[in-house]
Amino acid sequence: MTDTGDSEPPADGFPRDEPWVSLFSGGKDSSWALYRALEAGLPVERLVTVHPEGDSYMYHTPATDLTALAAESIGIDLVNVHPDDFEAAAATDSGAQGDRELEPLERALEGLRDDLGGLGGVTAGAVESEYQTSRIRAMADRLGCDVFAPLWQEDPRELAGAMLDAGFEIRIVQVAAGGLDESWLGRPLDREALADLERLNEEYGVHLLGEGGEFETFVVDGPHMERRIDLEFERVWEGTRGHVRVTGASLE
Template identity: 75%
Template sequence: MSDENAGAWISLFSGGKDSSWALYQALERGYPVDRLVTVHPDDDSYMYHVPATDLATLAAESVGIPLVDVRPDDLGAATADDSGPQGDAELEPLEAALVELDEELDGGIAGVTAGAVESEYQTSRIEAMCDRLDVDLFAPLWQRDPETLAEEMLDAGFEITVVQVAAYGLDESWLGRTLDREALDDLRDLNEEYGVHVLGEGGEFETLVTDGPHMDRPIELEYEREWDGSRGTLKISDARLG
């Protein structure tokens, strides 16, 4: 689909810390990222970051790279209890969007960035998709030490807000909390006590990057906390660029 040294790069982008770090690392290495692609699942998803994906539009505006949305109606039917077919069905509209971009962009697509850390399920499907499309995959977080990654994000100046929690040990106070070094220390403790992943890789928590060195303006949020006693989400009433 693309020549190895020609074409644009596409960043799979949710606005969360992992995909934002993959994008940032690609930009730091000089990859010509021409589009961000955000998939907006309806509800729980095996493949994609779910909460607050609509805020990716604001994040993309701050980053200064055009965003392509893939909406729930495009995701295809799949049964929630069959992760294999669901993951494959969820990939179909993404792959179709990439095919369209390959035809649209000068030189086609050279590569795709992804923020997977430890999910073999997610990464194997993205790798297979990139193989079918004959494009490179850049996954700079893959199998890296999560604590080191978290430290690197903070050192780079990422401002990270927790927008959803769903794990024992993470209470309502984590909703809206900034993932700073104090929070990272607390996550280390929770990892030892309850097995909470330091980066939330198992879906224990989800995040939004509200500012960073790759962004021109910070995202400012107004919200309320929705908490059911064991898990919760930020209900965002207003979001804007500062």
């Protein structure tokens, strides 16, 4: 199995004679992996969103219901996975829970491989999480396909800058870290926000891309999208953490 962390999309090394699937939450990391795959000419024919109930070790959790609008704007069919065994898995240790959380996704990909007549690979947006990446790689090995992981072990500041340079419009939809207060909910992740995050990184250790779960995002526009997503929302603050409650969403 091959994966990449190169600074430019690879010109070769990945199969293009079979369909690809993008693991897609609508957040900046999975959106960037998808964008880079499309730029590299990988034939992405499906987006797959897992909708966990409650907290998850493996998956981005907030605002995943918005991926239908994102998929419509991108122009690639979406497959939704609604696992029903996360709650039962929560009673076990974190490693076992991660394995259990992966099972519904793997079943969905097996079905897609049959429906599409093959599976060349999957895209993944992990930056530093060996916990997630090792499981996705092992799953891909079982499925006999590749993994395209263009963010893996790249410099967070350079990645964030590349996203903004490409024209990504990113909104923060959840925060859970010291230094990130209610004012961050719904805030654009722009260059001013990055400068603030760099200061918070020095003071609190907040990751510039929120890789430790400090914050979660949703991409409302980008070069891979035909139409921008307009969001209306309310802020929900719970003392030390919070999220946006989307009250309206539409394609402009």
